[in-house]
Amino acid sequence: MTHVVACLDGLDPEYLDAVETPGWDRIADRGNAGTCDGLVPSLTNVNNVGIVTASFPAENGVTGNTYYDPERDEQAYMNDPSLLRCRTELQRRADRGETVAALVAKDKLVGMVGQDCDLAASAEDPPDWLADAVGDPPGIYSGGASAWLMDAAVHVLDERDPDVLYVSTTDVIPHKHGPDEAAAEEWVRELDAGVAALAERSDALVATADHGMNYKSVCVDLEAALDREQLDAEVVRLITDEHTYHHQNLGGAAYVYLEDGSADALAPLADIDGVAEVLPAEEAAERFRLPTDAIGDALVLGTESSVFGPVEEGVRGSVELRSHGSHHERRVPYVASTGTTLDYNVEAFRGLE
Structure with missing residues (x-):
C-alpha cells in the first residue's frame, strides 16, 4: 500500500482558485x-516539520527558519535535525518496517524531514541516479523546480515503490508572481498535473500547503523601533534563511528577546502602522501552540501588507514583494483522496488512514 503526502510550498488558496485544476478536482x-x-x-x-511530525511547535520545537541561542548570543538557521524534539511520521513508519522516502525542493529540509528514510533527496542537490532518470533540475530559483520535483516523485513511485512518500515543493513562483499572472497559472497547472499523477500511483494521498502568500508594501524596522524606545533587545526575523532570492529575508513574524524587563515594555510597538499584534510569549504559546522556552519574550506579527526588516530612515519604509510569516498567511488548501477533513495541515499524515 502506497501513501503520499505532498506539501505544495506557498500555494495560497487564491492561486488555486485562479486556474482550472482538473487533477485536484x-x-x-x-x-x-x-x-x-x-x-x-x-x-x-515550521510547517514542513509540523506536517512530517504531525505536531505543533510546542511538541516538535521548530519555531522558525532561524532561531536565537541566548547562551551563545547568536542566531542560526533552524536546519539541524538535532533541534527536533520528537520523531517524524516517516521515522515511526520506518520503525514499523515500511520503506519511506522524502523528496524536497530545498536542501535545507533534507535533514529535518528525511531522518531514517530509505531515500531522502532534494531538487537543489539531487543524487546522480535521479538526475539521470528525470533530467537535470532547472535550478532551485527556477519556475520549473517544482515541476521537476513532481516528475522525480512520480519516478520514485514507479521505480522504487516506497510504502510512504513525502514531497515538498518550492514557493519561488508565488513569491515573484501574483495569482493572475501567467507564470503563476502555469505553476499551478504543473502542480495539479503532478498531484494527479501521484494520486494515480498511490492508495492514499493528502496534498496541502505550508503557508499562503500576500503582497507586501510596508516594511517595519523593529530594531530601529526598539532603539527609539531605548530597549536593548535581540530581534529574530523568523523568515531568515539562505534563500534570499525568494523573500529578501523580509517576513511578517519576529521574536523579541529583551535584555531586561518584561514584554509590557514592548507595548509601543503595537502603535506602529504595520504591526498587527505584539503577543507576550505565554499568550503567543497558548494561541499558536509554541514552546515558551524558544520564542523569547514576545511574538510580533505584521499586518496583511507588512514585513519586518531594515529601512533607510525611521521605522517604516516602502517595499514591493510577496511574502509570508504572519497569521495572515496561515490558511492553506488541501485535497485528500481518503475523504478526510483537515482542520490543520499537520493532520495530513493522519488523513491517510
Missing part, C-alpha cells in the same frame, strides 16, 4: 477538499 470528487489552518509563524521550516 478529480481527487476531491472521490475524496474531499477544502482549506485548513497552517502553523504560525507561517514559514517553510
Whole structure:
C-alpha cells in the first residue's frame, strides 16, 4: 500500500482558485477538499516539520527558519535535525518496517524531514541516479523546480515503490508572481498535473500547503523601533534563511528577546502602522501552540501588507514583494483522496488512514 503526502510550498488558496485544476478536482470528487489552518509563524521550516511530525511547535520545537541561542548570543538557521524534539511520521513508519522516502525542493529540509528514510533527496542537490532518470533540475530559483520535483516523485513511485512518500515543493513562483499572472497559472497547472499523477500511483494521498502568500508594501524596522524606545533587545526575523532570492529575508513574524524587563515594555510597538499584534510569549504559546522556552519574550506579527526588516530612515519604509510569516498567511488548501477533513495541515499524515 502506497501513501503520499505532498506539501505544495506557498500555494495560497487564491492561486488555486485562479486556474482550472482538473487533477485536484478529480481527487476531491472521490475524496474531499477544502482549506485548513497552517502553523504560525507561517514559514517553510515550521510547517514542513509540523506536517512530517504531525505536531505543533510546542511538541516538535521548530519555531522558525532561524532561531536565537541566548547562551551563545547568536542566531542560526533552524536546519539541524538535532533541534527536533520528537520523531517524524516517516521515522515511526520506518520503525514499523515500511520503506519511506522524502523528496524536497530545498536542501535545507533534507535533514529535518528525511531522518531514517530509505531515500531522502532534494531538487537543489539531487543524487546522480535521479538526475539521470528525470533530467537535470532547472535550478532551485527556477519556475520549473517544482515541476521537476513532481516528475522525480512520480519516478520514485514507479521505480522504487516506497510504502510512504513525502514531497515538498518550492514557493519561488508565488513569491515573484501574483495569482493572475501567467507564470503563476502555469505553476499551478504543473502542480495539479503532478498531484494527479501521484494520486494515480498511490492508495492514499493528502496534498496541502505550508503557508499562503500576500503582497507586501510596508516594511517595519523593529530594531530601529526598539532603539527609539531605548530597549536593548535581540530581534529574530523568523523568515531568515539562505534563500534570499525568494523573500529578501523580509517576513511578517519576529521574536523579541529583551535584555531586561518584561514584554509590557514592548507595548509601543503595537502603535506602529504595520504591526498587527505584539503577543507576550505565554499568550503567543497558548494561541499558536509554541514552546515558551524558544520564542523569547514576545511574538510580533505584521499586518496583511507588512514585513519586518531594515529601512533607510525611521521605522517604516516602502517595499514591493510577496511574502509570508504572519497569521495572515496561515490558511492553506488541501485535497485528500481518503475523504478526510483537515482542520490543520499537520493532520495530513493522519488523513491517510
